Amino acid sequence: MTTPASPTLDFTATEIMTVAASRLLRDDTVCFVGIGLPSTAANLARLTHAPDVVLIYESGPIGAKPTVLPLSIGDGELALTADTVVSTPEIFRYWLQGGRIDVGFLGAAQVDRFANINTTVIGAYDSPKVRLPGAGGAPEIASQAKEVFIVLKQSTKAFVGKLPFITSAGYLDGGDARERAGIPGKGPTAVITDLGIMTPDPVTRELTLTSVHPGVTVDQVREATGWDLKVSPDLKTTAAPEPQELAALRDLQARTAKAHGQSGGGEG
């Protein structure tokens, strides 16, 4: 487990991030899920307040209900618990491009102030300092899901003023740039981190801190952000995890650890 959010709190920073992300997923929504943190949060939603959320993974499972978290996108647990398993082209062509996805739930290596995502390179593309895994399904999920949630840990390395590479579009240069580019989905409506929740300003589309997690200060969030982060005048404190939320998350992770000998999947 990671460090506690505060010595007086009985949950960790990663746990509040996962719980906060899971709460955003409403019951009966159709959610295209990335492996790793998004998959953990989406399954927590399914096991708590959203039993009928439909989880779709890019490898082909539709309506997956895994008992333990998948080690990777090809985990048989996803196929065995799904309503149906289709091919990867079908997932992207009929179900995503066809406009049937309510929420795209993504992770990211880096985001910028307009919620654009980089998972490609740090440094120049032709001579990268760090070569990251690449796009995966994210560019089309980010543009074609009706809305997008992004979940990642907050640090100045991850939250950068200008991305070296935009892999997947958020609000591009802000304002109405996304609409002008002809991108159909609404875009990222929430970025959930281990410190708080950021949502786009309705006009400028700049990410604004709208909720801090219990025990976290605004200064902490600003220090972990690589630009001058705006703070909402209606700043809220995220509700602490309910005992049943924590119990469901810890049970899920314990089952997963027992099955796989680790706490869950990473990217991919």
Next chain:
Amino acid sequence: MAQITSLREAVSGLIQDGDTVALEGFTHLIPHAAGHEIVRQGKKDLTLVRMTPDLIYDQLIGMGCARKLIFSWGGNPGVGSLHRFRDAVENGWPHQLEIEEHSHSGMANAYVAGASNLPFALLRGYTGSDLPKVNPNIRFVECPFTGEKLAAIPSVRPDVTVIHAQKADRRGNVLLWGILGVQKEAVLAAKRAIVTVEEIVDALEAPANSCVLPRWAVSAVCHVPGGAYPSYAQGYTERDNRFYKAWDPVARSREGFTAWMERHVLGTEDFDGFRRVLAESQKETA
């Protein structure tokens, strides 16, 4: 028409230096044994295609088999980076690796277009992404009916596609199930196809609508039980996650990687030999 043959003969007869080769399997049914055989036979100048290059591509790239990589996500799934892939892209070791990078949707559509005998794939994609700026093979065309702007990328038409499947019958008809990824499209897009299988049976007993690749769409079927190890083969074996985790430190250094490949792959006759030596080395480190 499918020949039932050894993996060594299939790779030697069907894959030439300089070919475009796709080894597919969306983290399930990854054809590791076939990848090893390509390394053993020292194939080179290959254009390797794969949506999700992972450990087997790390090995092929690190051993210098690849001239170019066409892909959409390269990593050690659930673990982290591919160090040999990164060393090739970041430092040009063991030689420069040309990359052509797409999204999953682009790659999946490119295989469909290849299987459909079309020159390019058409999709709603890449909008707002920087990928078209670095990949000249991502272009945009106007719909002749609506004027809408759509992304176009060349079809993937491999010389050879290699997949691993659960079953074949004695005539070479192939059945696979579970997470199918793009295997069917990749086989049908290719000029030649090699399929390694868990078992060869008298009758497939495939229900209607199953994913069956008829023997006349496949060039070679090779009986390689466990040939997807360390990935999953649903109904047969689970992923060996220890191997994925252990790969990270092995691949971090050029020397460690080379020594590992020499002992486990170049120094073994076939995949059974690899599994035996791996068991020995795992015992040593345990």
